[in-house]
Amino acid sequence: MQPSLFSTPLTFTVSKLTFHIRKLLEENETLQDVWVQGEVSNLSRPASGHLYFTLKDAGASLRCVMWKTSAMRQNLSLRDGMEVEVHGRVGVYEPQGQYQLYADQIRPLGEGALFQEFLRLKAMLEAEGLFAAERKRPIPEFPKRIGIITSSTGAALRDMLNTLRRRQPLVEVLLAPSPVQGVEAPPALVNALRLLNAHSPDVIIIARGGGSIEDLWAFNDERLIRAVAASQAPVISGVGHETDFTLCDFAADLRAPTPTAAAELASPTTLEDLRFEIVSYRSRLSEAALSLIADRKTALASLTAQLDFLSPQRRILSETQRLDELSRRLLSSLFHRIELQSARMQGLKRRLEALSPLAVLARGYAVVMGKEDGAILSRVAQALPGRQIQVRVADGQFNAEIIR
Amino acid sequence: MPKATKKEKPIEELTYEEALAELEEIVASLEEGQGQLEETIRMFERGQALAARCSDLLEAAQLKVQQVAGDELTGFEEESE
Numbered sequence A: 001m002q003p004s005l006f007s008t009p010l011t012f013t014v015s016k017l018t019f020h021i022r023k024l025l026e027e028n029e030t031l032q033d034v035w036v037q038g039e040v041s042n043l044s045r046p047a048s049g050h051l052y053f054t055l056k057d058a059g060a061s062l063r064c065v066m067w068k069t070s071a072m073r074q075n076l077s078l079r080d081g082m083e084v085e086v087h088g089r090v091g092v093y094e095p096q097g098q099y100q101l102y103a104d105q106i107r108p109l110g111e112g113a114l115f116q117e118f119l120r121l122k123a124m125l126e127a128e129g130l131f132a133a134e135r136k137r138p139i140p141e142f143p144k145r146i147g148i149i150t151s152s153t154g155a156a157l158r159d160m161l162n163t164l165r166r167r168q169p170l171v172e173v174l175l176a177p178s179p180v181q182g183v184e185a186p187p188a189l190v191n192a193l194r195l196l197n198a199h200s201p202d203v204i205i206i207a208r209g210g211g212s213i214e215d216l217w218a219f220n221d222e223r224l225i226r227a228v229a230a231s232q233a234p235v236i237s238g239v240g241h242e243t244d245f246t247l248c249d250f251a252a253d254l255r256a257p258t259p260t261a262a263a264e265l266a267s268p269t270t271l272e273d274l275r276f277e278i279v280s281y282r283s284r285l286s287e288a289a290l291s292l293i294a295d296r297k298t299a300l301a302s303l304t305a306q307l308d309f310l311s312p313q314r315r316i317l318s319e320t321q322r323l324d325e326l327s328r329r330l331l332s333s334l335f336h337r338i339e340l341q342s343a344r345m346q347g348l349k350r351r352l353e354a355l356s357p358l359a360v361l362a363r364g365y366a367v368v369m370g371k372e373d374g375a376i377l378s379r380v381a382q383a384l385p386g387r388q389i390q391v392r393v394a395d396g397q398f399n400a401e402i403i404r
Numbered sequence B: 001m002p003k004a005t006k007k008e009k010p011i012e013e014l015t016y017e018e019a020l021a022e023l024e025e026i027v028a029s030l031e032e033g034q035g036q037l038e039e040t041i042r043m044f045e046r047g048q049a050l051a052a053r054c055s056d057l058l059e060a061a062q063l064k065v066q067q068v069a070g071d072e073l074t075g076f077e078e079e080s081e
Helices: A014-026 A068-073 A111-128 A155-167 A185-197 A222-230 A247-251 A259-265 A271-310 A313-355 A357-362 B016-032 B037-060
Strands: A034-044 A051-056 A061-066 A083-093 A098-108 A145-150 A172-177 A203-208 A235-239 A367-370 A388-393 A396-401 B064-069 B072-075
Touching: A014 A083, A034 A061, A061 A083, A068 A098, A111 A222, A111 A247, A145 A155, A145 A185, A155 A172, A155 A203, A155 A259, A172 A185, A185 A203, A185 A222, A185 B064, A203 A259, A222 A247, A235 A247, A235 A259, A271 B016, A271 B037, A313 A357, B016 B037
Parallel strands: A061 A098, A145 A172, A145 A203, A172 B064, A203 A235
Antiparallel strands: A034 A051, A034 A083, A051 A061, A083 A098, A367 A388, A388 A396, B064 B072
């Protein structure tokens, strides 16, 4: 407080004094960023959408207002009597001369203490290196055996099994059911991890559906965090909704925003991928076989061409030609001989004709033969009257009878 | 080709992984382009049968869910929706 303020006996207007008080409050850093714990009362939600209520405890009460823009962002449904923690700044509503809390966040009581514990544990385990990036193991490309730790009754399990069934039904699921909230949850979850690891799964999903921070608290338990970090099989955590972060998420090898997303991350290779792989193998197989056959055909064609070039065919052709020539000469010499023979025969034939008795007949002579015996009548004694004879002349013969 | 002399399991007894691994080998070996013609034809036919086996197994696949009970695995009955 500035002593100069009241150094002269000056009378303030109400407005000026109230403004001054407001200034005092608003210049105080603590009052401008404060969490206040108390019970909600006189809650009012006028049509404007702003939220008016009073926070009170056994000894005092505090007027609070939350503007519509902040009120719409709260996912908590505020009721009278609710124990909450409210964040905001302290200010003054000048028309009524009233100081009040201009609230921008409301959370259920306890969340603050839990959050402090969360931060403490996180810092401690982080310092130990449990969350270090180099500790993270890759999730296998195609896990065949997937361990699941979750409640056996929740929607989370059903969602995960449906997701795996749709994406990759070839996998084998090993389920280690465990309570996922309450004091018994952390040791049960740790035990489930141990049991699953004994069956050597390729990957383990630890999951739970959405809930309040208290519901999810088991996943911030130090025992569980250490067990997750020590798991032989890589762990995917899928706890709560997208906006929820647990220490289990930090310790896991991979964080999924939801159980369904965890199941998706645990099945990177889908049935569709495998189908595609088989199709591609099939076509490579066919192509390889076709090209093998084509290669062999080409090789065969080239050998055939070489063989053709080296073949005795051409020699055979020229031999054939020679043979033709020889046979032509053979024939022609043969014809020549035949002609010679034929000419000689003609000569002989002419000489023979010259010697023929027929030539004598042509000069007018006749030959007379007995008709019965064909004997030539060359003496008169043979010409007995009445004997039948045959007379041969140049151009034929005729029968006759000897008269005397 | 030493693979040819390896004893072959009947196709219908192969698991998906076994069939796929052998299919991979056959494709790689055929792509090398070596081997006797008869042998490559036989390999091609076997490759086709392996691919068919893989496809059949994919289409018939059913998610198997078991519950861990200590060292034992027991069947798990899902709640019907």
